[in-house]
Amino acid sequence: MSLVLATLGIGVLLASALAAVAVGRREILALRLGTAGAVAGSVLGGAAAVEQLLRGGATLARAPWRLPLGTVTVGLDPLSAFFLLCIAVVGGLAAVYGAGYLRGYAGQRRLGPAAAFYNLLVAAMIGVVLARDGVLFLLAWEVMTVASFFLVTFEDDRESVRRAGLTYLIASQLGVIALFVLFALLRAHAGSFAFAGLLAAGAPGGGLADVAFLLALVGFGTKAGFWPVHVWLPDAHPAAPSHVSALMSGVMIKMGIYGLLRTLTFLGAPPLWWGATLVGIGIVSGVIGVLYALAQHDLKRLLAYHSVENIGIIALGLGVGLLGQSRGEATVAFLGYAGALLHVLNHGLFKGLLFEGAGSVLHATGERAIDRLGGLGRSMPVTALTFLAGAVAISGLPPFNGFVSEWLIFVGAFRGGAFLGGGAGVAALAVIPALALIGGLAVACFVKVYGVVFLGVARSDAAASAHEAGAAMRWPMVAGAALCLAIGVLPATFVGLAAPAALQAAALAAEPLGVLGALPAITRVALILLAAAAALALLRAALLRRAAVRVAPTWGCGYPAATPRMQYTAASFAEPVLAPFASLLHTTVVDERPAGYFPRTARHEEHVGDMAGERLLVPAVRRVLDAAGRLRVLQAGRIQLYLAYVLATLLVLLVWQVAAVAP
């Protein structure tokens, strides 16, 4: 039943994509058709996922036609169903938001293709999680990349957007090479591209599993945005229209996590160093991601770096899970995987919400520079409130959902540190201070964003004349914020949805006893917290009813002529946080201090470039190009030489064949 619903969802998405293109120049109609299809497809996909997760078990179906090298085999198991749920929820909400967001572009750009590629992207992601055959999987994977490329380059008349799109496409294709090699190796081992065959063949031995793990790490890590192969992400996500940023950051990069988890199921029991590697990647991605986010001045670019941070948190959870698995500690493994998976859903929800909020700000002010905004809380109350919910949630604070997943990872790491022993124990212990530091820095960053954008007073005319977003853009944000709160208040229900997938990833038959017994206590904490705040609000209202309440200018410490430009900016707010990390971030500073009794000029500039791109990847690529350049002597441009190559190749093949036939 669930599989029928899911494939029906893909059908609806593809059909509506075609319809959106077919209506031609009637842009609004095309947008409506596309949105209706996206919502219907998401509802079908979500229903399929929930049905499968509640019923348990796995379903499999094989279409009667064949692909070259592979078969069209699809299936749903808990792991697929959980990711399908994430796609459906975030994809559906962002589609509704997009209907409102794209409306403003009507007449300027073609909306039909934008709607069509959106639906194609959602369909391709559903295809990725349904595929039960390597060839079908890679096919859906590539459709996903291409569809998202066209969505990123929606505003293709801007040079920066074209550049970002191209970077994204190249990075994706470099990553997918690793995946081609990965599946070729797995096929060589199992004799089949079918996932069932890969599972039946058992764990590959002789170092093949290690090679496959590393290939998966590079290939899927590029999509997920692990440091240092995240470099495409901070360019591509801000370039895309905001509802596409929400979808890409919210769920598309998680397809990398899905691919990694799926591959791990083929590779058997993990050795210790896999978990330790993921913990290392998680620490670096998390800390570097949040530090770069703090250094950004562009609202959407900042959010994109937070995706690197949150992928790091997910990697920490996966690392704890793998460490537990490698030592046979079921509880640690389950907690790590459950935390990582729930964080996949949580990050989808709050990052979708935050990108939508950033889109509303962009829509209302035309401004993405944080330091030219301010005071939007008055003119955009709904956007401000929902953005605040997202900000608290992504900072991992109760009573919202980010706290629940980070709590699971923390508890898993504490248990791992206590019970794993040896190197695995040390790796698990390393998770604790890293996650604490990431959390503290995330709080700093989101106070900065929220405070500078929505609080205080407007720093520019554009910010002063902002207006609230339309209903189609408001309601998805309200729904996203409500879901963030619901998971934070009722974690037992939602961890219950992630639990079957975590069990599958950890290769466990049943939930370790007593692990999730503390979740109702989190509900109690959340409810008491909300009740205490409400009681205090009532108390204050009662106290102030009899007393005088005045509104007056803010205390200026004796200085009467303060202007909005004198408010603390995002750059000044982040400076003390970033100062101790200056050497790590390679901050470049231009400083012209005021001099003399009547100083005329003063200037201060700070730039934080992305170290991974400039210092790691560019030199690496240059080295590859140099090596390739040396091969160029082979290509001399003389036909006789090329004929000699052909002859030599034929001779080698002949000798090889003869040697093979001869006994």
Add this chain to the structure above:
Amino acid sequence: MNGILPVAAHVALLVLLPPLLPGVIGKTKALVAGRRGPPLLQTYRDIGKLLRKGAVYGRPTTWVFRAGPLVALAATFVAGLIVPLAAGSGPLDFAGDVVAFAALLGLGRFFTMAAALDTASSFEGMGASREAAFGAFVEPGLFLALTIVCIPAGSATFARAWAALPWTVWSPTWPVVLIAAVVLGVVLLAENSRIPVDDPATHLELTMIHEVMVLDHSGPDLAFITYGAALKLLVVAALLVHLVVPVPAEGGWAGVLWFLAGTAAVAVVIGVVESTNARLRLQRVPGFLIGAAALAAVGVAVLVAQGQP
């Protein structure tokens, strides 16, 4: 924690005790300086007076400014329901409650800083910025110190961790617990804006951290903030008290007495530290906090080397 009486005792301590702590600290500082100082119960009087006053709200502020003190106080209160005071566990204890405790303090900090930024004052923005930086650098130290006490217990749970503390003389782990106590002491000073991180008695906005963030609050809001700061002092001090004083797990009168003695001792130590130290230059505070975290990491490493985990 079960039973009405222990819960009632916990809540009573949590509600009534906090304003006494600033009094004890103030008396200690006055004694060291040879002054008479404000009365021991001055903070109670301040709060009572502020609750009866009206309020002035800055023109640029929104509901976030008004929500700040409420959320900060509510979050600290719930954290106080989790942490054990005069017994081995708190009324809201559960497996993994250590993490929730730290997150609740973070929630309070988030809203205090947001309320400061809502005033559009550059001074308050400056305070919030410093608080954000030092708050972030405190987290690893706090968690590593808690790791030291949680790992031998096998659980990130206060009740289990306090029960597993080595109260036998010359237990091999007590030096490590001492490290945890020192680091938690640093965390206590930093979280509560005490010298050498911040000076609660400074009169210059440029040098303040916590005080400058709450400049614009008045009346009941300021009462909530004053009370909330005292409550946070008690709640974080409770961690330290349980490390250095054997509060019996079953609580009772003995528990209350041990806890009161321990809390008073912590307050006196804070007073002495504040009397004998100057605050650090702001640029040196991160080094102080990261140094504390590094010390805690050494403690964890010793635990690992002892084969404790």
